[in-house]
Amino acid sequence: MADQNFPLTGFGSLAIHGGHEQDPQYAHLTPIFATSTFVYDSAEQGMRRFSGEEKGYIYTRWGNPTMTEAADKIAAMESFGLTDGSGNPLAIKGYLQASGMAAISALFMSTLKTGDKILSHYSLYGGSQELMDKLLPDFGISAVIVDLRDLNKAEEALKADPAIKMIYLETPANPTLQCVDIEALTKLGKQYGKIIACDNTFATPYLQQPFRFGVDFVIHSTTKFLNGHGTSIGGAFLGRDIEFMNTWGGKVHKMLGGNSNPFDAFLLVNGMKTxxxxxxxxxxxxxxxxxxxxxxxxxxxxxxxxxxxxxxxxxxxxxxxxxxxxxxxxxxxxxxxxxxxxxxxxxxxxxxxxxxxxxxxxxxxxxxxxxxxxxxxxxxxxxxxxxxxxxxxxxxxxxxxxxxxxx
The missing domain is CATH 3.90.1150.10 (Aspartate Aminotransferase, domain 1)
Known part of the structure; x- marks a missing residue:
């Protein structure tokens, strides 16, 4: 196992070694922890786990070592080489989801409420478009679609509708490959106090790191390039507000039940290494x-x-x-x-x-x-x-x- 304190300077090295913690049996590769639940040495330990006083696994829907490694590796890649406002390495928290759509659902359900609107752009993944058009309106959440490549139109929309709470980006977009300016739109959105989220599936963190430009959340369909072999379905929901991700973001992830599973996480971990x-x-x-x-x-x-x-x-x-x-x-x-x-x-x-x-x-x-x-x-x-x-x-x-x- 690589020394976790050794400074990795290359993305390829991080993709191989990032997120890995040595298991107690010293397996070379990440084991598949095929268990639905975890046991405790005592009733008191179980109490400490449930109260959050002691770290540890409870139930695989809430967390599993194989799934944790996959999520941590993606978070490490998305934050590789980035720093926060104090010059420290940027901390990112991620959850592994059952699919990219599960990741988008966790994002929306943890950050939006009835009456909120999403500002987004033309040419989104069909599932994302259908979610905004057909499902979210039943919960009182709607989408405003404009050409976000035009910053003037983006600002006009923000000025005209204070109900807009989130700017949701997908760049490059599916399937026209339209690209929007993440940095400029994030800066604009922050001026108006909006949440900025970005789907980074097409680019992967190797080609593009939205957190570099100040976005709040990144989502992935890990089914695609991250897995790389078409062997599993998965998604990732990542955020830079660690307190939010550890509390309400994590709570929604658990309650929606859209978690991944150990076998798909195992396939993903090995795919990401290359x-x-x-x-x-x-x-x-x-x-x-x-x-x-x-x-x-x-x-x-x-x-x-x-x-x-x-x-x-x-x-x-x-x-x-x-x-x-x-x-x-x-x-x-x-x-x-x-x-x-x-x-x-x-x-x-x-x-x-x-x-x-x-x-x-x-x-x-x-x-x-x-x-x-x-x-x-x-x-x-x-x-x-x-x-x-x-x-x-x-x-x-x-x-x-x-x-x-x-x-």
Whole structure:
């Protein structure tokens, strides 16, 4: 086991060693603590555990060593190299969730109440959009959607509606890859006393650290790049207010019951150890694929912030280490062209989700964003001819050859 006091200077080292505590049996790798509950040496110890006087595990829905390591590793990566206002290493508290949607639910339910509003932007993950449109209104919580790439519109919305309590960001956004300025929006939001939350799933903490820019909360679907192998569903709910996360935030996490489980946490821990090297290959391939699409006669538009002509190129470059592994394209032939391309794929995988080692392609209008009304999809830039691609780690020549023959 690495000395926890040894100063790790590289993200890759942190991804491997961060968050790990040696178990009593000295296992090399993190064990799967497959137990629903934990025992006590005495009735008094149980009392101390429940009262919070003594640290320790009680019930796996409340916490489990395997789940703790996964959450602590994500928190360590999101805060790597960051400091607080006093110059000390930034402390982040995280909880491992059953899915990304469970993480979003824990975020909203712990911070919002009846009458509150969320300010967000176009082109969000379909599940997030549906939650805001169809579920939260039943609890008296609604969303205000504007183009947050325009700071003037963002401020107009804040001035016009004091009921807005949270600014919710997803950048790069799904599936148009729109990017918003985290730093500028956080600064603006704080001027008006708002909570700032950011979905960092597409970027991962290797490419982008929203806490660097002062956001209050970060959420992840760990199912994606963090796991990296498509073997488990999971999410993470992280906050910089340690007292809140240890009290009400943690209480809501426990009460909603959207916790992860030891086996999925075990898979996640092992997947995250290779995050840096995987993302380097993903990103290299994505840049090559974007360049190929840009010059193809069948493609009318390429949504990839690594291309200088993308409207959000400079925002992405300011806050991300690399433009990332996700891109989308619009085909000139519309829906039928998309169907034809998808059906002709021979190596790339036809499926939803993202972040696995293989290249994944999907048609958002009929898949991930099917529940979003057509008029809203088109307003957000999700056309019938849009194809979303999670560029994998295969040989780049093979990826491009398959896409080329499919087109």
């Amino acid at each position: 995050l840096e090297v995987r993302m380097e290959r993903h990103c290299h391939n994505a840049m090559e694929v974007a360049g190929f699409f840009e010059g193809h006669a069948a493609v009318s538009k390429v949504n990839y912030t690594g291309l200088p002509n993308h409207p959000d190129h400079y925002i992405a470059a300011k806050q991300m280490r690399h433009p990332g592994a996700m891109l989308s394209i619009e085909l000139k032939g519309g829906l039928q062209a998309g169907i034809n391309m998808m059906n002709r794929l021979r190596m790339c995988t036809r499926t939803v989700s993202l972040g696995t080692c293989d290249t994944l392609m999907c048609h958002p209008a009929s898949m991930t964003h099917y529940s979003v009304p057509k008029e809203k999809r088109e307003q957000y830039g999700i056309t019938d001819g849009l194809i979303r691609i999670s560029v994998g780690m295969e040989n780049i020549q093979d990826i491009i050859a398959d896409i080329n023959q499919a087109l």
